Structure formats: structure tokens, C-alpha cells
Amino acid sequence: MSTIFTIGYEGTGIDRFVRTLKAVGVERLADVRAVAVSRKPGFSKGKLAARLAAEGIRYSHFIPLGDPKPGREAARAGQYDRFRAIYAEHIATSAAQRSLRELIDFLLPAPTCLLCFERDPRNCHRTIVAQEVIEETGFEVFNLFADDPERYVRYASKLPRFNPGEGLTAA
Numbered sequence: 802m803s804t805i806f807t808i809g810y811e812g813t814g815i816d817r818f819v820r821t822l823k824a825v826g827v828e829r830l831a832d833v834r835a836v837a838v839s840r841k842p843g844f845s846k847g848k849l850a851a852r853l854a855a856e857g858i859r860y861s862h863f864i865p866l867g868d869p870k871p872g873r874e875a876a877r878a879g880q881y882d883r884f885r886a887i888y889a890e891h892i893a894t895s896a897a898q899r900s901l902r903e904l905i906d907f908l909l910p911a912p913t914c915l916l917c918f919e920r921d922p923r924n925c926h927r928t929i930v931a932q933e934v935i936e937e938t939g940f941e942v943f944n945l946f947a948d949d950p951e952r953y954v955r956y957a958s959k960l961p962r963f964n965p966g967e968g969l970t971a972a
Contacts, residue, residue, distance in 0.1 A: 815843030835867025
């Protein structure tokens with residue numbers, strides 16, 4: 802079974818974030834933020850893409866898969882049911898569905914991680930995007946946390962791996 806990873810950068814720095822990606826063998830990062838600008842150093846689109854390229858990780862930004870502003874506001878306010886309803890409506894749009902197809906094409910060849918800000922995947926739209934991906938590909942999802950990249954080194958033998966073609970149902 803092949804795996805798609807997800808990660809949020811809330812509560813971590815760029816060095817730990819990159820070490821986490823490298824520890825699990827990520828080769829591609831799919832940024833699913835609507836706006837790839839961050840007050841956290843190193844996480845705005847240009848700097849992040851450059852840092853990842855220097856580490857051998859390909860970066861791509863899937864803007865139409867980002868959470869629209871009303872969804873982000875609902876999530877920030879702790880209104881998670883409202884956030885999920887807003888994002889469910891958004892991901893059904895033709896632009897988001899086209900971008901989802903592009904994302905699937907991007908992730909099929911190599912180990913890929915979906916990126917957003919929120920640390921907790923239960924409260925982030927990347928989980929909804931990941932669910933859409935697994936419905937199309939049969940991949941499994943593995944949520945990463947970048948606060949302690951060494952945990953992935955310590956337990957490397959127990960981590961899921963990317964196996965192209967395994968579990969692929971609709972590609």
C-alpha cells in the first residue's frame with residue numbers, strides 16, 4: 802500500500818520541518834494553502850520552495866485546493882462543523898476538482914506530503930484533501946508532526962513507505 806503524508810507547520814521551525822520530511826523520505830511537497838504567505842520565517846512560498854529544492858524536495862502549490870477565507874475564519878473561531886461544510890462546498894467546485902486531478906498526477910511518481918499551517922490534521926482541510934486523494938488512488942494517509950523529527954528516525958522501520966502502483970484504483 803502506498804502512502805500520502807500530511808503535515809502542518811504550526812509550532813515548528815523550518816529546520817525541524819525539513820528534517821521531518823527528509824526522515825520519512827518525502828520527495829515532493831504539495832502546498833494546499835490558499836495563500837502561501839506566512840509570518841513564520843521560511844514558510845512563505847518562495848523561500849520554502851528554494852529551501853526544499855536545496856534539500857532535493859520538489860515543491861508545487863495547489864491554490865484551488867486551499868481553504869477559502871470563510872472556512873479559515875470558521876476554523877480559527879473553533880467552528881469546525883461550519884469550516885467542514887464550507888470546505889466541502891469548496892472542494893466540489895470545478896476549479897478544486899481540476900486541481901485535485903493535478904495533485905494526484907503530482908503525487909503518483911514519488912513520496913508526497915500535503916502541507917498546510919494547522920498542526921492538528923483533524924482541524925485542517927488537508928485531511929479532506931487527503932481523503933479525496935485516497936478515494937481516487939487507494940493510498941493510505943500518514944499524518945506527520947514536525948515538532949520532533951527524530952521520532953521518525955527512531956521508528957523508521959515502522960513507517961509506511963511509498964510503493965508506486967500498489968493500491969492504485971483509479972489512476
